[in-house]
Amino acid sequence: MNVDESELVYEGHDTYRVAGNNPKDENQPRYDQSGKPTQNGRFADWVDNSKQGGGDPAVFRVYEKMKDGIWTDRGLYLLLDYEIDSATGREVFKFRLKQAVGDSSARLESAQTDSPMTRQIPSWVKQQVYKRDKGCCVICGASDQLHFDHDLPFSKGGAGITPENVRILCAKHNLQKSNRIE
DSSP states (O other): OOOOOTTEEOOOOOOOTTOOOOOGGOOSBOOOOOOOOOOHHHHHHHHHHTTTTSSOOEEEEEEEETTTTTTEEEEEEEEEEEEEEEETOOEEEEEEEEESSSOTTTTOOOOOSSOOOSSOHHHHHHOOOOOOOOTSSSTOOOSSSEEESSSSOGGGTTTTTSSGEEEEEEEEHHHHHHHOOO
16 A cells, blocks of 8 residues: 555554453454444445545545644545555554645645645654753743744745644644744
8 A cells, every 4th residue: 555645544443451361463354243334344334435436535634643631633635445454464454544625614625746745743752842942832831732823924935844843832822823823
């Protein structure tokens, strides 16, 4: 499966841990014991249905774990494809998602670009900024409801591909700043 910068590969769900089993030693199931689709099965069914002309790809909001208790919103992604990888000696679902563009009230389209998405802030940038700004708003020092802010706003040509144009702001200060250059 080829993946570019606007795509993610999401590994499917393992079996539940019960006495005596290690989920990492077992195949990831498509169906549960009663024959109902697992989460993997639902994802695979959405892809299969979409590929057979049954509608547009499913859309999911994706969150990325920065560290324990800290998650960031990566935005909306289209569920496009999957494969079952058995290279590790067990069957593992690999779902391919592509960043979506548009809004929830409009038809979403697959992101098509020859250059990297500059609004998206890469994980390594978020990690460096979080460490540099000590996990606090650079204006008031708040440590909750934090946002990664483009210092030079994206709408004014700023990108989030380097830590120098990204900083942490609390929700209040990020909303106050809006798309102004400070």
